[in-house]
Amino acid sequence: MIDLREIKERRDEIAANIKNRGMKVDIDQIIELQEERAQLLKRVDELRSKRNENAAKMKGKLDSDVRAQLIEEGKALKDEISQDETLLKEVEERYLSLAKTIPNYAHKGIPTGVGEDDNREIKRFGKPTTFTFTPKDHIELGEALDLVDFDTGTKVTGPKFYFLKNEAVYMSLALERYALDTLRKHGFTPVLTPDLAKEEILEGIGFNPRGEESNIYSIADTDLCLVGTAEITLGGYHANTILEKEALPIKFGGISHCFRREAGSAGQFSRGLYRVHQFSKVEMFVYTLPEESEKVHEQLLAIEEEIYQGLNLPYRVVDTCSGDLGAPAFRKYDIEAWMPGRGDYGEVTSTSNCTDYQARRLNIRYREEDGSIRHPHLLNGTTIAVSRTILAIMENYQREDGSIAMPSILVPYLGFSEIRG
RNA sequence: GGAGAGAUGUCCGAGUGGUCGAAGGAGACGGAUUCGAAAUCCGUUGUACUGUUUACGGUACCGAGGGUUCGAAUCCCUCUCUCUCCGCCA
Incomplete structure (x- = not known):
């Protein structure tokens, strides 16, 4: 608000x-x-x-x-x-x-536009991967190497649910550890949060559990919802409190189990791990002084880049346009990794500076030296979106013989350096 | 799930339906004292909305929401949460 x-x-x-x-x-x-x-x-x-x-x-x-x-x-x-x-x-x-429906103010520097196509690319790392053979997409690779099972996911739970198996399980855990270790190095407090939150907390963060485009799951006969992201629980952490100025910045690094309804997005077009109903993320969440939030926002983006450079995945960074921002965001940067199966870049992280918009509704405040009370600025960012990153690694690191190499930075966490059938 | 106890300001803790935004204590802050500190003494010390806008007022808030009353922290109802004991369970 x-x-x-x-x-x-x-x-x-x-x-x-x-x-x-x-x-x-x-x-x-x-x-x-x-x-x-x-x-x-x-x-x-x-x-x-x-x-x-x-x-x-x-x-x-x-x-x-x-x-x-x-x-x-x-x-x-x-x-x-x-x-x-x-x-x-x-x-x-x-x-x-x-x-409450009035959106946050927007940063003067962002592009004006209606959708994804109007986002401004501000940086590229690496070049789209080229192959001397015909590359497979992650669905083929996942089936061949028994890493991802969509059919059983559909049978047991429904379309767009999946089972990760074998090495993919370790990839998932390794990515989480890699992200958490990186965050710890940058002074973040690691947190595991509940996967459910009260509707009032959802609303405070800017989700509308009862709204038309509700993108989260409500639990019948309760006022609880499955969280769409740990942003909700990490923001709710300090709801209705007055923080001391010395406590800021507060930097949380949370593992987030994410649930998305993705209503109406079924179909061939979105097959695979790219758009699914459940996935995990490692999320950054920062409470900071208003005058420092833009600087912190750049730092969050830098951490995300550090992660994907460490994985040596080609990516680009976009400055999200006005129409694609989401009501709480003042400015948003996305990292899009190269995904050979799509033949395009696909979003793997997103970091938003929500200024005081969420803090006001969540009633989070802090006390200045002179005793006055202000709202801190809240920022969030994805360190790693696990399923999409597994997708990107599989497709970019595949070899002609059908095996998949592993990014060297993950090998210590994985205990293996390649996947072959 | 069963039985009981409780929820008051930063914290502890009192509170007979009117004199209670709330005693007392602690803490914090300011000041006095001191070479300095401790101790002591004096003072200040909630949030939100709002009116004139230094000053100074008004309204609301004693877990939440209703009700009774001319008047509610105080009485009644509902809910939530916390604690203790029992049961169940990973």
Whole structure:
């Protein structure tokens, strides 16, 4: 949520931002509701003040007719207050539910555009892998080497679920260890979080469990959802608290079990490990001082690059355009690794600076030296998306004889240096 | 799952339906004292919204939500959470 005290003075800026992001939010309606709410609140406050005054008069001994008259006045006030309070509550609910849909401000430097195609490539590492033979995609490789079993995933759980088997299991664990060790070196606290979170926490982070494009699984008869990412639980960690300034930055490195509905995305086009309902990630989550968040954002991107350079996978970095940002993000960088099976780059990490947008809704604050209270900035980033990285390694490291070499940096974690049938 | 106890400010902890935003203590901060420190003494010390906008006021918040009442931290109801004991389980 943005700072609602600013919506009048920054109205034009907000309206332009909504448009650039391709969203439909009626800012003027929200401003009207805000004014309506302010008037009602003022009236209710005045009435309550009168009620308190009236009640205070009755503290001591009084003549019974004086008391009777005061009681009558009090009763009248009570009725009036409860009417206005009901009205205020209605207006407030409408106001807040709409105000929450206003997206975060966006960084001035990002490209304006509607979708993926408008993202700006800002860097490339390596060159798309070339082969002296006809390369296979990871589905073929996975079947041939008995590493990934989609058919059984479909049978047991459903389409877009899969079993990882044999060396792929070790790859998964090795990637997690590699990522965690790298994060620890950079001062992150390793964390394993619950895979379920309350809806209020989801909403605070900016997911709408009940929204139309809900991308997460709700648990029937509870207010819990499977988390789409540890971003949710790591952000919820400090919900409703006031942090001391010295505690910042707080840097968490969490293993994240991710669940995605991916409704409507079934079909041949998205076969394989690229788009699945469940996968694991190692996630970075940082609470920082507002004046440092842009610097930290660059650091998160640098860590992601360090990881993929360590794996020696060709990739490019894109600065995400306004239409593709997601409501909480102020700026977002994605790393896209080369995936020979797709013949294109595919997203493997994403790091967002959400400034104070999530912190405000989660009610996370910190105290400045002068005693004032502000919202810290929250950032998140993927260190490793396990399934997509396994995909990229399989396809980029395959050899003509059908075996797959392993990135040397993983070998100590794996205990083997190649996979062959 | 069964039985019981509890939830108050940064922490501990009192609180008879009106004088309670809340005693007392601790901690922290400021000051006095000191060569300096300890001890001691004095003072300050919640959050949000809001009105005039240094000053100074108003409203709300004593786990959450309802209710009773002229008036609720205090009475009633529902829920959540914590603790103890038993059961179950990895």
